[in-house]
Amino acid sequence: MCDLGRVLRLDARRSALLFAVPVLAAIGVAAAWRTLIPGVAYWDDAVMAVSASARVLGPAAAAFAAWVGMRERRLDYLRGLTVRSPATGPLLDLALLTATTLAAYGLVTVVIAGQTVLREEAGRLRPLGLLVGAATLLLYVVSGYLAGRLLPRPLIVPATAVAAALWAWLRHDGHSWWRLLPPADLGHVELFTYPRTGVLAHQVLWSLSLSTALVLGYVLAAGRRELSTLPLAVPLATALVVAAVSTKRLHDYDGAAVLPSPTGLACREWPLTVCVHPALRTALPSLVAEVTPLAARLTGTPGAFIRVEQRPAHEPVSIEGGVAHIHLSDLANGYEQRVEDEIRGGLVDERACADPRRARSAAYTLMVNAWLLDHEPQNAPGTAAARRFASWDEQQRRAWLRLHFADYRRCALVESHFR
Incomplete structure (x- = not known):
């Protein structure tokens, strides 16, 4: 026992x-x-x-x-x-x-x-x-x-x-x-x-x-x-x-x-239509506030859009027919800026801007991008054209972009475009 x-x-x-x-x-x-x-x-x-x-x-x-x-x-x-x-x-x-x-x-x-x-x-x-x-x-x-x-x-x-x-x-x-x-x-x-x-x-x-x-x-x-x-x-x-x-x-x-997965989108309609995956619907107010100024500045250009739509990761980022297609994989800090960068990436020919022979044109493109995205310009060219662009008001810049958008997209801006 x-x-x-x-x-x-x-x-x-x-x-x-x-x-x-x-x-x-x-x-x-x-x-x-x-x-x-x-x-x-x-x-x-x-x-x-x-x-x-x-x-x-x-x-x-x-x-x-x-x-x-x-x-x-x-x-x-x-x-x-x-x-x-x-x-x-x-x-x-x-x-x-x-x-x-x-x-x-x-x-x-x-x-x-x-x-x-x-x-x-x-x-x-x-x-x-x-x-x-x-x-x-x-x-x-x-x-x-x-x-x-x-x-x-x-x-x-x-x-x-x-x-x-x-x-x-x-x-x-x-x-x-x-x-x-x-x-x-x-x-x-x-x-x-x-x-x-x-x-x-x-x-x-x-x-x-x-x-x-x-x-x-x-x-x-x-x-x-x-x-x-x-x-x-x-x-x-x-x-x-x-x-x-x-x-x-x-x-x-x-x-x-x-x-x-055939998933529907959650949308916010005003002042700009923004649609994302339902799991990201909490980001809609901040995304609308972030991309509306960019959409306003692109009004009247071939890159204008009135709708932002999230697409699966395997589909390309583009702006077609007034719709900006984006990828938004998560809501980590800075996701609003990443969405703006994706839209901006759909505006220009990245391969043309990477050409070393277009270094000055690429610098002008970055200067315009900084304005479009409300960023401080980094390494802006110290030229009369850059100083002239910096002195213009909002309406003058928008009018200039409507006139020279094709050259901006091809990363072909030169000094004479800013006269």
Whole structure:
């Protein structure tokens, strides 16, 4: 009875794993927050940020699981005093470790979802994206715990953390199918896109099947004298087949993990029509205030516009038919100036301005740009033409631009244009 009590106290001591929840949750929140698009409350981006937190939270959970596995392995002689299967204790450890890690992941999800709800959210929640991160963390926990049990040495904990981190970060860049294996590196799910449902589903199956195969393989090895081989061999083989099929399907996607999303625009109509992705609607007042003076100065020129419209990143920035097409990927500080710069970039021929033979003309173009964007002119030419332009009032400059807009656009301004 005394030995049995020692075993029961050993099992009860595992409740201390719950104290790891806030530490793991803090790591996951920091990782997820860093991957959010600044200033954007977009559900697909939020879900992918939560899932991507597994890239940092996973190695930490694997190292913690390896430490638990190493420590519990050294106390196996106490469990040998009972008639329970030798796999019972490790399975209970895995269950508690999984509950601990998923509880931390749940807190990460609550924090990121909460900040999305409290802002002007857009899109819709995709629970399958959240399951990808949970299944990935399960695989990390199983791998780390089994590593600690099979190699109960102090160095196994940092070695597990390094190996898990390398698995996550060696596939950080690139567009091949390899980066789709969990923990996938999908980066930001940009506005006007959403993750493929098939990719998410096969990522979940890949992680769950490998976790199942590892657990069944360990149970089969640990209880080979007490257990029949066939009841475990069949689900083990099934799990390996599912993992192989999921790998093949992820390979078939060839790195294409997102699709275009037919999303409507949120608009503000007065005094200028500005339309952006619904996740960016909070930026409408400041954007209208910022681009209205630019639109007024371009009135009467071929570059005039009465509407500003955000387009997906793969479409070019242009000004056509009175509509200025822009890209606005986030609302980080200075986004208003970036929009103005994009519109200005659609006015001039950048290749012509980059010609070294047109250095003086390019300087005149920059001088005009500074006026259009209400910036202080930088390195303005010290010529009579520059001084004359600086002395003109607003109406004179607008009249001059209507007359010489073609040369401004071609970066072909010379001294005589300012007489």
